[in-house]
Amino acid sequence: xxxxxxxxxxxxxxxxxxxxxxxxxxxxxxxxxxxxxxxxxxxxxxxxxxxxxxxxxxxxxxxxxxxxxxxxxxxxxxxxxxxxxxxxxxxxxxxxxxxxxxxxxxxxxxxxxxxxx
Amino acid sequence: xxxxxxxxxxxxxxxxxxxxxxxxxxxxxxxxxxxxxxxxxxxxxxxxxxxxxxxxxxxxxxxxxxxxxxxxxxxxxxxxxxxxxxxxxxxxxxxxxxxxxxxxxxxxxxxxx
Numbered sequence: 767x768x769x770x771x772x773x774x775x776x777x778x779x780x781x782x783x784x785x786x787x788x789x790x791x792x793x794x795x796x797x798x799x800x801x802x803x804x805x806x807x808x809x810x811x812x813x814x815x816x817x818x819x820x821x822x823x824x825x826x827x828x829x830x831x832x833x834x835x836x837x838x839x840x841x842x843x844x845x846x847x848x849x850x851x852x853x854x855x856x857x858x859x860x861x862x863x864x865x866x867x868x869x870x871x872x873x874x875x876x877x878x879x880x881x882x883x
Numbered sequence: 884x885x886x887x888x889x890x891x892x893x894x895x896x897x898x899x900x901x902x903x904x905x906x907x908x909x910x911x912x913x914x915x916x917x918x919x920x921x922x923x924x925x926x927x928x929x930x931x932x933x934x935x936x937x938x939x940x941x942x943x944x945x946x947x948x949x950x951x952x953x954x955x956x957x958x959x960x961x962x963x964x965x966x967x968x969x970x971x972x973x974x975x976x977x978x979x980x981x982x983x984x985x986x987x988x989x990x991x992x993x994x995x996x
Contacts, residue, residue, distance in 0.1 A: 863982070
């Protein structure tokens with residue numbers, strides 16, 4: 767069963783618009799970690815953020831911000847004032863802390879963001 | 884430079900011909916993992932290793948083998964490749980466990996005819 771759902775397959779925006787990427791996860795664990803990774807057109811995977819389940823504070827890093835809400839099992843990602851360099855596929859991922867899942871990392875299907883000038 | 888290297892980067896082969904994709908990291912990381920990336924499916928974990936001589940199945944281990952004889956290396960073996968294993972493969976490593984930031988290799992694009 768898919769544990770991480772990224773319902774948006776592709777989002778197209780014009781430069782300077784804000785874009786929000788949705789991530790909904792499913793877990794029975796009380797302790798888990800959530801991640802966002804970026805995959806630009808060049809293909810490499812770049813780590814953006816890690817958040818543990820006990821830290822619900824929202825985080826801002828430059829134009830990037832993350833909204834973690836345990837009540838809705840969501841970990842959404844917003845790019846403010848998008849730029850062409852933000853064009854990439856963005857992946858949300860979940861790591862659970864249980865005996866069965868120890869060490870496993872499960873990714874969502876990814877959201878392609880296209881920013882046009 | 885801290886990095887994860889994979890070889891080869893591109894490979895075209897035929898059904899049934901055994902192949903190995905190598906993965907090496909120079910960061911002294913305990914944890915290493917293999918993923919495959921397919922359109923619409925994101926990345927799916929094949930195998931992972933928490934340390935030397937310790938390997939575990941991910942979500943899609945069928946048709947693959949791994950070994951972890953040395954800390955820095957984690958080769959992926961396809962003993963009898965089939966066309967459904969045509970994919971983009973990534974190796975990754977992280978400090979201690981999979982809960983930390985993972986550093987990814989550049990990817991290996993495999994085509995099985």
